[in-house]
Amino acid sequence: MNEMTSPKDMVTTTLKDWETDQEVRWCPGCGDYAILKAVQRTLPQLGADPAKTVFISGIGCSSRFPYYIESYGFHTIHGRAPAFATGAKLANPELDIWLVTGDGDGLSIGGNHLMHVLRRNVNMQIMLFNNEIYGLTKGQYSPTSREGTRSPSTPLGSVDHPARPAAFALGAGARFVARGFDVSKKLPEVLMAAHAHQGAAFIEIFQNCIVYNKDVFDDFAAPKGAEDRQLWLENGEPMLFAGGRQGLTLDRDELCLKVVEVADGDWEAAGVIVHDVTNRIIAHMLVEMPFGPFPMALGVLYDDLRPTFESGVIEERERATTGKTADLVKLLGSGQTWTVSGTAADPV
Amino acid sequence: MATQKVEAPLEAEETPETVVVRFAGDSGDGMQLTGGQFTLSTALAGNDLATFPDFPAEIRAPQGTLFGVSAFQINFGSRAINTAGDAPDVLVAMNPAALKVNLPALKPGGLVIADTGEFSKRNLDKAKYDVNPLEDDSLAKFDVLAFDISAQTIEAVKPFGLGNKDALRCKNMWTLGLALWMFDRPREPIHQWLKAKFKSKPDIADANIAALDAGHAYGETAEISGPLKQLHMPPVPSAPGLYRTVTGAEAVSLGLVAGAQLAELPMFFGGYPITPASAILHHLVRLKEFGVTTFQAEDEIAAICAAIGASYAGSLGITSSSGPGIALKGEAMGLAIMTELPLVIVNSQRGGPSTGLPTKTEQSDLYQAVYGRNGDAPMPVIAARSPSDAFEVAIEACRIAVEYMTPVMLLTDGYIANAAEPWKVPDPKGFTPFPAKFLEQKNDGDNLLPYKRDAKGARPWIKPGTPELMHRIGGIEKHELTGNIDYSPANHQAMTDARKAKIDRIAVPDQDVALGDTSGKLAVVGWGSTYGPIHQAVRRSREKGLDVSHIHVRHIWPLPGNLGDLLRGFDHVLVPEMNTGQFKTVLRDQFLVDAQPLTKTSGQPFQIAELEAAIASYFDGQPGDAGGEEVDANDQQLPSPKAVNP
Numbered sequence: 001m002n003e004m005t006s007p008k009d010m011v012t013t014t015l016k017d018w019e020t021d022q023e024v025r026w027c028p029g030c031g032d033y034a035i036l037k038a039v040q041r042t043l044p045q046l047g048a049d050p051a052k053t054v055f056i057s058g059i060g061c062s063s064r065f066p067y068y069i070e071s072y073g074f075h076t077i078h079g080r081a082p083a084f085a086t087g088a089k090l091a092n093p094e095l096d097i098w099l100v101t102g103d104g105d106g107l108s109i110g111g112n113h114l115m116h117v118l119r120r121n122v123n124m125q126i127m128l129f130n131n132e133i134y135g136l137t138k139g140q141y142s143p144t145s146r147e148g149t150r151s152p153s154t155p156l157g158s159v160d161h162p163a164r165p166a167a168f169a170l171g172a173g174a175r176f177v178a179r180g181f182d183v184s185k186k187l188p189e190v191l192m193a194a195h196a197h198q199g200a201a202f203i204e205i206f207q208n209c210i211v212y213n214k215d216v217f218d219d220f221a222a223p224k225g226a227e228d229r230q231l232w233l234e235n236g237e238p239m240l241f242a243g244g245r246q247g248l249t250l251d252r253d254e255l256c257l258k259v260v261e262v263a264d265g266d267w268e269a270a271g272v273i274v275h276d277v278t279n280r281i282i283a284h285m286l287v288e289m290p291f292g293p294f295p296m297a298l299g300v301l302y303d304d305l306r307p308t309f310e311s312g313v314i315e316e317r318e319r320a321t322t323g324k325t326a327d328l329v330k331l332l333g334s335g336q337t338w339t340v341s342g343t344a345a346d347p348v
Numbered sequence: 349m350a351t352q353k354v355e356a357p358l359e360a361e362e363t364p365e366t367v368v369v370r371f372a373g374d375s376g377d378g379m380q381l382t383g384g385q386f387t388l389s390t391a392l393a394g395n396d397l398a399t400f401p402d403f404p405a406e407i408r409a410p411q412g413t414l415f416g417v418s419a420f421q422i423n424f425g426s427r428a429i430n431t432a433g434d435a436p437d438v439l440v441a442m443n444p445a446a447l448k449v450n451l452p453a454l455k456p457g458g459l460v461i462a463d464t465g466e467f468s469k470r471n472l473d474k475a476k477y478d479v480n481p482l483e484d485d486s487l488a489k490f491d492v493l494a495f496d497i498s499a500q501t502i503e504a505v506k507p508f509g510l511g512n513k514d515a516l517r518c519k520n521m522w523t524l525g526l527a528l529w530m531f532d533r534p535r536e537p538i539h540q541w542l543k544a545k546f547k548s549k550p551d552i553a554d555a556n557i558a559a560l561d562a563g564h565a566y567g568e569t570a571e572i573s574g575p576l577k578q579l580h581m582p583p584v585p586s587a588p589g590l591y592r593t594v595t596g597a598e599a600v601s602l603g604l605v606a607g608a609q610l611a612e613l614p615m616f617f618g619g620y621p622i623t624p625a626s627a628i629l630h631h632l633v634r635l636k637e638f639g640v641t642t643f644q645a646e647d648e649i650a651a652i653c654a655a656i657g658a659s660y661a662g663s664l665g666i667t668s669s670s671g672p673g674i675a676l677k678g679e680a681m682g683l684a685i686m687t688e689l690p691l692v693i694v695n696s697q698r699g700g701p702s703t704g705l706p707t708k709t710e711q712s713d714l715y716q717a718v719y720g721r722n723g724d725a726p727m728p729v730i731a732a733r734s735p736s737d738a739f740e741v742a743i744e745a746c747r748i749a750v751e752y753m754t755p756v757m758l759l760t761d762g763y764i765a766n767a768a769e770p771w772k773v774p775d776p777k778g779f780t781p782f783p784a785k786f787l788e789q790k791n792d793g794d795n796l797l798p799y800k801r802d803a804k805g806a807r808p809w810i811k812p813g814t815p816e817l818m819h820r821i822g823g824i825e826k827h828e829l830t831g832n833i834d835y836s837p838a839n840h841q842a843m844t845d846a847r848k849a850k851i852d853r854i855a856v857p858d859q860d861v862a863l864g865d866t867s868g869k870l871a872v873v874g875w876g877s878t879y880g881p882i883h884q885a886v887r888r889s890r891e892k893g894l895d896v897s898h899i900h901v902r903h904i905w906p907l908p909g910n911l912g913d914l915l916r917g918f919d920h921v922l923v924p925e926m927n928t929g930q931f932k933t934v935l936r937d938q939f940l941v942d943a944q945p946l947t948k949t950s951g952q953p954f955q956i957a958e959l960e961a962a963i964a965s966y967f968d969g970q971p972g973d974a975g976g977e978e979v980d981a982n983d984q985q986l987p988s989p990k991a992v993n994p
Contacts, residue, residue: 020820022820022832022833050818051812051813051814051815051816051817051818052812052813054812056657059823066820066822067820067822067832067833070818071818072812072813072818072819072820073818073819073820073821073822074657074660074687074820074821074822075820075821075822075823075824076653076656076683076822076823077653077679077680077682077683077823080649080650080653080680082650083645083646083649083650083651083653083654083657084653084654084656084657084660085657086643086645086650086654086657087616087618087643087653087654087655087656087657087658087659087660087661087665088657088658088660088661088812089657089661090616090641090643090654090658091614091616091641091657091658091659091660091661091662091663092661092662092811092812092813094813095661095812095813112646112647112650113646113649113650113653115646116645116646116650313641316636317636317641320636320637321636321637324637325637326609326637326638326639328605328606328609328638328776329775329776331602331605331635331638332602332606332773332774332776333590333592333773334592335592335593335594336388336391336392336537336592336593337590337591337592337773338391338392338394338590338591338592339588339589339590339591340394340583340586340587340588340589340591341588
């Protein structure tokens with residue numbers, strides 16, 4: 001349970017209560033619509049209070065998100081949303097902050113801030129909409145675009161190696177890493193788990209840019225026929241996919257994951273491993289797992305608590321101020337002072 | 349106070365009213381510490397003073413080199429002081445490099461105190477001396493007192509069993525002891541300070557005290573009659589009250605704390621390490637009991653963005669930096685202007701462009717402050733003129749930010765940040781509170797209008813967490829009342845006009861004349877840390893009968909409403925600045941006056957004599973037109989200006 005929604009603070013809302021009167025300006029058919037609905041469906045289930053909920057975003061298609069949620073919202077500048085969110089959270093730790101960013105905003109111009117908000121573990125939900133393209137600036141390749149992506153800025157195909165958002169997050173020290181995709185029915189579940197985690201909770205959401213990068217995730221996210229290539233992770237459950245016919249095992253000699261066939265549902269016999277969300281080593285393997293030979297790992301990949309930044313700041317402040325009063329007169333007259341009476345100076 | 353008088357002070361007529369002493373040595377010699385403690389003892393003696401620390405950008409430059417020289421200059425006296433002084437009367441040179449770098453500044457007839465123990469062949473080579481200057485006649489026009497301070501120190505600390513290296517580290521205290529004797533200062537406060545500083549290492553404390561006492565005794569024994577004489581400076585007649593020394597960085601920090609208290613707001617300070625602004629972060633981090641939260645961000649951009657995020661959430665957001673860092677913060681300032689959130693940005697200016705001169709002073713960020721953002725992005729800019737003035741200016745910055753819902757830039761510079769001066773401790777009750785108001789309910793019947801302006805043109809401040817007032821803000825142009833995205837032509841025109849009108853209408857006090865008449869032949873117009881030298885140059889020129897006035901501007905943007913008329917009352921307007929003429933451009937643009945520049949970008953403050961010469965050039969043929977040459981460079985006193993001791 002997230003600290004700001006202890007049961008007594010739960011507020012009853014419906015999906016409608018989270019809709020604004022603003023005209024949504026995404027392209028018709030954009031994956032962002034589905035994510036918006038998933039979030040609006042999730043917030044009532046969390047008992048979230050619109051007055052204490054703040055959506056903070058950077059720049060890009062994804063970052064228009066706050067305008068469409070009936071809560072407090074701050075559409076900031078390119079890449080810097082984590083810094084604004086950190087300041088807001090320190091100023092008022094009661095706020096329930098959702099950060100909305102994209103692959104360009106969060107991993108290119110704002111990579112530094114994303115790294116530090118994760119490392120510091122500021123309590124908020126960070127949704128990175130990954131569409132592997134710059135949409136709002138009309139289709140240039142992004143830091144997550146696959147090698148060879150043809151775009152207005154790479155007409156011959158991009159040559160650089162893409163960043164992997166979940167691997168980046170884990171490497172930066174994130175204590176919660178999850179994945180979902182725009183039209184997935186399980187997205188609210190993932191968002192709820194992220195919200196329940198106290199600390200910086202990173203969610204990579206694959207999002208279909210139907211104009212500039214249409215259907216690039218279809219191999220695992222197509223509405224039909226891709227289910228077999230999705231590995232939905234559940235804590236304490238075996239890592240099974242393809243209807244339980246396949247699973248992941250740990251090759252203890254090579255120290256790597258391997259796909260194994262499961263006969264007659266006997267996953268134990270096939271050596272399929274059980275997902276432990278606190279296992280950081282396995283989490284590293286899951287985020288690095290190449291899609292194709294392996295399924296796409298989805299759901300909560302890693303979830304292991306560590307004290308939050310703001311709790312550390314608050315504790316330190318309490319320690320430092322114990323027994324002290326805010327006496328401005330005393331402060332101004334501190335240090336080595338002297339008084340002047342007439343013409344003589346006397347040290348105080 | 350307890351003083352140790354060894355002999356009667358010099359006859360009154362032989363005692364100058366002010367003395368300038370410069371301590372110079374290797375950056376590892378502890379010269380800033382020596383200067384700082386000498387400053388304190390000077391303040392305790394009741395003398396007025398101003399200091400100028402001048403140190404290299406390198407933390408430990410190679411020993412003995414010319415670029416590793418660190419110096420600390422103090423001007424003190426029995427009359428009010430407001431510059432660190434032009435030419436030193438006394439130069440303490442701890443090695444050949446220190447002598448070489450600082451000798452050109454020394455007044456003819458001045459006293460050189462040199463440590464012969466450091467004038468080895470190797471050190472002379474490093475300082476690029478072919479011949480030992482202490483042994484030829486190159487110092488003939490100065491008094492020279494050269495002896496082996498190193499050996500004296502080693503002898504003094506022998507009982508404490510320190511190694512040679514540690515023993516020599518006490519040299520600065522030996523030298524300080526001698527300086528204390530020269531100016532008839534008590535040693536007790538320094539003893540106390542050393543005991544406190546080395547609380548966990550009593551041996552080191554004792555060794556330093558022994559070195560200090562030995563230096564003092566060396567002066568006392570008066571074997572050296574020659575150039576070394578003891579001077580007793582009578583205290584300055586100051587207004588009764590409690591005093592302390594304060595640097596600009598301290599005064600800014602205290603002013604920001606006072607400002608947040610007057611606004612009844614918690615303070616959030618976002619900073620990133622940069623010279624010379626870091627000192628503000630260091631001060632504020634220790635003041636958590638005043639509701640101060642400090643945040644050392646991952647970069648300059650995050651520092652300001654976090655501060656804006658905190659302002660958004662209802663704290664007074666503050667960030668500070670120096671030129672290059674301010675450049676990085678530019679886009680975020682635009683967002684604070686667009687979203688109309690309070691924010692204070694402190695810019696401790698240094699020499700630029702780029703990395704420039706990190707530890708030297710300059711006023712070259714004025715264009716950046718006034719004009720340096722994309723779009724029409726008006727932002728108030730105010731400048732502190734001295735370390736103690738920075739306190740009031742910081743409060744003023746907080747007031748404008750909160751009352752007008754705007755970012756405000758406060759300009760100081762490396763000189764103000766590092767320099768110290770005595771400060772009559774102000775009574776916080778003397779400042780009018782300006783409590784921040786948060787909107788608690790809808791402001792238009794059943795509707796919330798986040799951009800509905802008050803009489804000042806400010807929009808309401810609405811904290812997230814307030815029930816029923818959910819709304820969205822951002823950097824995209826927004827409707828003039830609802831704050832919803834609105835790119836329409838008429839709306840952008842209206843919002844651009846409203847943002848400009850709000851800043852233009854800020855209540856800025858009328859400009860006064862710091863010294864002289866309100867009209868006449870020449871106005872010397874300054875801003876920031878040039879206050880001291882301009883003031884003294886104008887005072888001296890007026891004493892010679894020249895019709896010149898000093899105007900010093902605190903509110904750079906918007907400018908005081910009467911400033912144009914005031915300037916038009918003078919035949920000539922001269923604007924001395926430590927840049928290539930930036931404020932001059934603003935004055936010409938705003939008032940169509942023929943403001944003439946007088947510029948200096950050497951990384952050093954103006955000298956009084958050079959300003960006097962510039963003033964004199966406007967009075968050719970009149971008595972007193974010879975300017976600086978006529979007057980002793982250290983004759984520079986007048987009653988204490990109001991701002992120095994508010």
